[in-house]
Amino acid sequence: MKFAGLIVMPAGFFLSIAALVLFPAALPRTAFILCALAVEAVGLIVAIRGHMENREPDAGESR
Amino acid sequence: MTPANNSSPLSDSALILDLVLLILAPLAIAGVALINVGLGRSRSAAQALLGNMVIIATALIGFALVGATFAGNTGGSGHVLHLAGKPWNWLGEGPFFLIGIGNAPIHSQLEILFEFLAIAMAAIIPWGSGADRLRLSAGIAIAAVLSALVFPVLAHWVWAAGWLAQLGVNFGAGAGFLDPAGAGTVHLLGGLSALAVVWVSGSRRGKFPKEGFATAMPGHNAVYILFGCLVALVGWLGFNLAGASLWLQAPFAALPVTALNTLLTAAGALAATYTVTRVRFGKPDASLCANGWLAGLVASSASAAIVSPVPALLIGIAVGVITPLLVEVLELAVTVDDPSGAITVHAAGALVGLIAAGLFAPLPGQFIAQLVGIATILGLFLPLIYLLFKVLNRFVPFRVDPDGERIGMDLHELGGGAYPEFVIHRDDSYR
Numbered sequence: 397m398k399f400a401g402l403i404v405m406p407a408g409f410f411l412s413i414a415a416l417v418l419f420p421a422a423l424p425r426t427a428f429i430l431c432a433l434a435v436e437a438v439g440l441i442v443a444i445r446g447h448m449e450n451r452e453p454d455a456g457e458s459r
Numbered sequence: 460m461t462p463a464n465n466s467s468p469l470s471d472s473a474l475i476l477d478l479v480l481l482i483l484a485p486l487a488i489a490g491v492a493l494i495n496v497g498l499g500r501s502r503s504a505a506q507a508l509l510g511n512m513v514i515i516a517t518a519l520i521g522f523a524l525v526g527a528t529f530a531g532n533t534g535g536s537g538h539v540l541h542l543a544g545k546p547w548n549w550l551g552e553g554p555f556f557l558i559g560i561g562n563a564p565i566h567s568q569l570e571i572l573f574e575f576l577a578i579a580m581a582a583i584i585p586w587g588s589g590a591d592r593l594r595l596s597a598g599i600a601i602a603a604v605l606s607a608l609v610f611p612v613l614a615h616w617v618w619a620a621g622w623l624a625q626l627g628v629n630f631g632a633g634a635g636f637l638d639p640a641g642a643g644t645v646h647l648l649g650g651l652s653a654l655a656v657v658w659v660s661g662s663r664r665g666k667f668p669k670e671g672f673a674t675a676m677p678g679h680n681a682v683y684i685l686f687g688c689l690v691a692l693v694g695w696l697g698f699n700l701a702g703a704s705l706w707l708q709a710p711f712a713a714l715p716v717t718a719l720n721t722l723l724t725a726a727g728a729l730a731a732t733y734t735v736t737r738v739r740f741g742k743p744d745a746s747l748c749a750n751g752w753l754a755g756l757v758a759s760s761a762s763a764a765i766v767s768p769v770p771a772l773l774i775g776i777a778v779g780v781i782t783p784l785l786v787e788v789l790e791l792a793v794t795v796d797d798p799s800g801a802i803t804v805h806a807a808g809a810l811v812g813l814i815a816a817g818l819f820a821p822l823p824g825q826f827i828a829q830l831v832g833i834a835t836i837l838g839l840f841l842p843l844i845y846l847l848f849k850v851l852n853r854f855v856p857f858r859v860d861p862d863g864e865r866i867g868m869d870l871h872e873l874g875g876g877a878y879p880e881f882v883i884h885r886d887d888s889y890r
Contacts, residue, residue, distance in 0.1 A: 405842050
């Protein structure tokens, strides 16, 4: 689940790049970039949830 | 490749001032190192401080041998991709091992010196989050990866005429992504590295018992923590003023306001954290107040050279309110064991500073540039860092074995404690 969240996050980055290229006007560009950040936030929340669910007390991740 | 530009935009007196400011900047690193030590346990204090020093050394060597080649400076050359009709300068190009650095223009030398100090700061941030369980060898490996592979790419994008710095020229987004003292390049990157370290290394033994609330594990020396904050202030002034002069070409007349904004942001943050903890717990919390102060300094790295004094104070207050609340959420709700609070202080503080710099900047389109910079660091670098650390953990185990954690990192890794004349009591947190 953590990896799923972390895979989503680069999608937000590419959306922000797409906004720069596709929208010259300030308003739609800003809105699109904010959506891209929202995608990243969702990815981060999923990754954090994955950390909470996978957490074994007093241990790091398996090597 | 873009051609090199050897002309310096700064006068000789400005360059001398920048050198003096950069000589002060290591005090910020010393302050953060002291805070890292104070927020850890007494039985790991020597290992923590030695770790800070070894990590700084590793980061400097790694950056000198490999990283500086890719990071470059504003006058250096870089690799450029042409996509959608625009140039995307994505990687610096220079000689390995700093060959010929002595013949470079003084402005370029100062920029590279700034980058060296920046990576030294960025590398010690995750060490604080891994306190009391992260091996020295792991800290060294993390510093090597950050200094040789990760930081140079971002530093080039932000500072050395990379594509983020060129957002204004290529896409009309303000003056491009502005990060004069490394809020994104140093602190957001370091804070996200801290999160990755906590994810990979896990929590301290006994921190989150199977039943009940998280165990409180307060820092062992409030004097180190608070004195570290005061020391860091001096270094931060050096970083912020040198960054404004080097990366924004701010005139000398603008530097006193930048210094004033740094002070106001830190002061506002401390006042807000003091008030929040006083209201919430009945008494102000020393370590959280220290976190608030430091978060204010981190936010000032993004905004001090860009905004005016009133917004600087407001930014500080906002950071100071967020910091203690986020520390609590991360520990109690999200089970993230971050002894130094680095994720909140460095990552969240930097985010607030970068967004505020976009909101309060006088240039149209600056907010967009700041958002794209944040989206880049968060969306691209966090997954990359976690992946690198995950692979690194297979070769250099991050976490010490249970016996080492029980007896303390000092005895386990160094063979002696930081306070040999003190009696070490049994730890009640082991259940």
